[in-house]
Amino acid sequence: MSAARRVQQWATFGRMWYLYDGKWQNPLESADKIVPYLDGSHKPIFHPLNDSGDHVVVINSRDIALPGDEWEKRVYFHHTGYAGGATWTLAWQLHEADPTMIIRKTVYNKLSKNLLRRGRLARLHIFPDDKVPDSILKNVSAQMRQLRPVPRRLDHYPQEELENFPKIFDWPKDHVIN
Amino acid sequence: MVITSPTLFARARGGDRFWKRRRVVSLSAHFYGRKRNCYTIAIKYVNRALRYNTLARRLRKSDVRELWTTRISAACTELGTKYPDMKIMMDDSSIALNRNMLQNLAIWEPRSFRALALLTKSRQEVGLNSLEGPSPAGVVTRGML
Numbered sequence: 513m514s515a516a517r518r519v520q521q522w523a524t525f526g527r528m529w530y531l532y533d534g535k536w537q538n539p540l541e542s543a544d545k546i547v548p549y550l551d552g553s554h555k556p557i558f559h560p561l562n563d564s565g566d567h568v569v570v571i572n573s574r575d576i577a578l579p580g581d582e583w584e585k586r587v588y589f590h591h592t593g594y595a596g597g598a599t600w601t602l603a604w605q606l607h608e609a610d611p612t613m614i615i616r617k618t619v620y621n622k623l624s625k626n627l628l629r630r631g632r633l634a635r636l637h638i639f640p641d642d643k644v645p646d647s648i649l650k651n652v653s654a655q656m657r658q659l660r661p662v663p664r665r666l667d668h669y670p671q672e673e674l675e676n677f678p679k680i681f682d683w684p685k686d687h688v689i690n
Numbered sequence: 691m692v693i694t695s696p697t698l699f700a701r702a703r704g705g706d707r708f709w710k711r712r713r714v715v716s717l718s719a720h721f722y723g724r725k726r727n728c729y730t731i732a733i734k735y736v737n738r739a740l741r742y743n744t745l746a747r748r749l750r751k752s753d754v755r756e757l758w759t760t761r762i763s764a765a766c767t768e769l770g771t772k773y774p775d776m777k778i779m780m781d782d783s784s785i786a787l788n789r790n791m792l793q794n795l796a797i798w799e800p801r802s803f804r805a806l807a808l809l810t811k812s813r814q815e816v817g818l819n820s821l822e823g824p825s826p827a828g829v830v831t832r833g834m835l
Binding site for chain 2: 554556558559
């Protein structure tokens with residue numbers, strides 16, 4: 513194989529490592545986006561038996577945002593296998609116990625239900641915050657765009673930008689706002 | 691039938707039991723356990739496997755077509771378009787490429803596929819005759835358009 517062809521082969525079949533920031537994102541929608549990258553179905557050379565999946569590193573999984581009242585209503589089932597070992601855990605309780613579990617369970621449920629599922633899930637690396645080990649960060653080669661735009665918090669704006677922002681109207685100093 | 695003497699009644703029959711069984715057991719070489727080696731057990735599973743094989747000829751057509759569709763939509767997403775939009779463009783432009791050819795182009799002729807994606811995008815741009823977009827200057831519509 514010539515050098516150019518060899519480079520093309522490595523570039524085509526090389527396994528990519530994608531970074532996904534889960535801050536303030538819906539984990540259910542994020543899993544819909546992540547699963548094709550774990551399968552390899554975002555590539556034109558896809559085949560289910562081809563092992564064409566990529567790695568995805570999810571950061572800030574502690575800051576995910578379930579919609580509506582799902583934190584109080586969504587339950588996760590677990591059975592230990594022994595009699596009376598069934599438990600239904602609410603989403604907020606599970607998140608408190610392990611902030612990576614919600615994303616992991618969501619992606620596990622969305623992957624195709626075959627024997628390749630566990631191998632593909634093993635290529636998903638979830639971290640509750642920004643701290644990612646160097647051995648994984650070295651491999652990360654691209655970033656996936658977030659689904660929902662993350663607005664800037666008012667207290668994260670610098671003071672002079674707030675003062676210089678054009679204002680049409682402001683309340684008088686002695687006005688009481690209830 | 692002319693049998694004029696009793697010795698001519700003798701016929702050579704059978705004698706290929708070994709080869710008949712070998713033909714069956716060779717098809718079960720990748721099975722597990724006694725199904726692999728013992729004829730009377732293997733024949734059941736070999737018949738089942740051959741049945742599955744004939745039934746799968748129909749399933750293969752839909753499975754492979756689904757694979758082609760996945761590959762084409764992956765390539766379209768890579769280039770910033772969508773496969774349904776590309777289908778509409780190809781219908782309008784009379785480009786009669788089937789899924790097989792499209793997925794081969796996407797893998798082996800990426801520049802040709804890129805040309806198709808650019809055609810799709812240009813078709814989605816607002817043209818002169820379109821009702822979308824701003825009206826040309828000097829046209830009196832009285833707010834009705």
